[in-house]
Amino acid sequence: MASALVPVPDTSWAESSLEQSLTASTASAVLPPARSRIFKIIVIGDSNVGKTCLTYRFCGGRFPQRTEATIGVDFRERTEDIDGEKIKIQLWDTAGQERFRKSMVQHYYRNVHAVVFVYDMTNLTSFNNLPSWIEECRQHSLANGIPRILVGNKCDLQDDIEVPTDLAQKFADFHSMPLFEASAKNPNDSDHVEAIFMTLAHKLKSHKPMMVSQSLLDTNKVHLVHEQKSAMTCWC
Ligand SMILES: Nc1nc2c(ncn2[C@@H]2O[C@H](COP(=O)(O)OP(=O)(O)OP(=O)(O)O)[C@@H](O)[C@H]2O)c(=O)[nH]1
Numbered sequence: 001m002a003s004a005l006v007p008v009p010d011t012s013w014a015e016s017s018l019e020q021s022l023t024a025s026t027a028s029a030v031l032p033p034a035r036s037r038i039f040k041i042i043v044i045g046d047s048n049v050g051k052t053c054l055t056y057r058f059c060g061g062r063f064p065q066r067t068e069a070t071i072g073v074d075f076r077e078r079t080e081d082i083d084g085e086k087i088k089i090q091l092w093d094t095a096g097q098e099r100f101r102k103s104m105v106q107h108y109y110r111n112v113h114a115v116v117f118v119y120d121m122t123n124l125t126s127f128n129n130l131p132s133w134i135e136e137c138r139q140h141s142l143a144n145g146i147p148r149i150l151v152g153n154k155c156d157l158q159d160d161i162e163v164p165t166d167l168a169q170k171f172a173d174f175h176s177m178p179l180f181e182a183s184a185k186n187p188n189d190s191d192h193v194e195a196i197f198m199t200l201a202h203k204l205k206s207h208k209p210m211m212v213s214q215s216l217l218d219t220n221k222v223h224l225v226h227e228q229k230s231a232m233t234c235w236c
Pocket residue numbers: 001045046047048049050051052053054067068069070071094095096097153154155156157182183184185186
């Protein structure tokens with residue numbers, strides 16, 4: 001979906017978390033404060049590989065009828081309750097076209113918890129360009145320390161496949177990334193898209209990512225606390 005969107009953090013959920021924490025604190029001194037966490041996942045790859053459709057499928061629950069080239073970054077999110085904890089999964093859908101990446105600012109690369117590299121299984125060029133996307137991430141200090149996954153999209157177009165699975169798997173192994181082949185379009189594969197992002201969220205949750213809301217008992221404000229993650233190498 002086209003638009004250069006500047007994400008505005010929605011803190012309403014954090015406020016309700018604060019309320020819960022305050023209620024909990026009066027109800028029982030032994031209960032730990034309610035926590036919520038945000039995971040910022042950046043989705044990157046050539047234009048037209050289906051980044052917008054994948055993020056839309058996960059956050060919007062369907063395949064968009066029509067998409068336009070993304071300008072800068074689009075931002076989608078979904079909140080899930082994972083093991084009793086509120087997890088907000090933010091997907092940052094970046095522009096694949098060079099001219100539209102100019103409006104991406106350094107800020108977008110900050111506090112990223114995971115990177116999803118996407119190629120189009122029916123377009124060998126999009127696969128061959130992956131090293132330049134990996135390099136771009138490296139230049140923005142998104143190196144091997146954070147989880148990275150590789151997604152081959154459009155697996156529904158079986159007759160047009162140009163990137164064989166074994167080739168993609170070798171590339172993924174070389175870069176220590178898990179590989180997923182998926183389709184944002186085919187409803188039968190939508191569970192797979194769901195599973196990819198939920199798996200990533202579970203993996204992030206089991207580590208120590210950014211912790212966002214804490215109950216603050218003596219002020220009415222919710223502070224955003226950014227904890228530095230401990231280095232993660234590979235989670236596959
Ligand atoms: N058959 C099929 N088509 C898809 C799939 N995902 C996306 N498409 C189509 O591929 C085209 C590009 O999809 P987008 O999601 O806009 O691609 P993008 O990577 O976000 O492109 P940029 O915004 O330019 O970076 C659109 O025509 C989609 O309908 C898929 O899983 N299967």
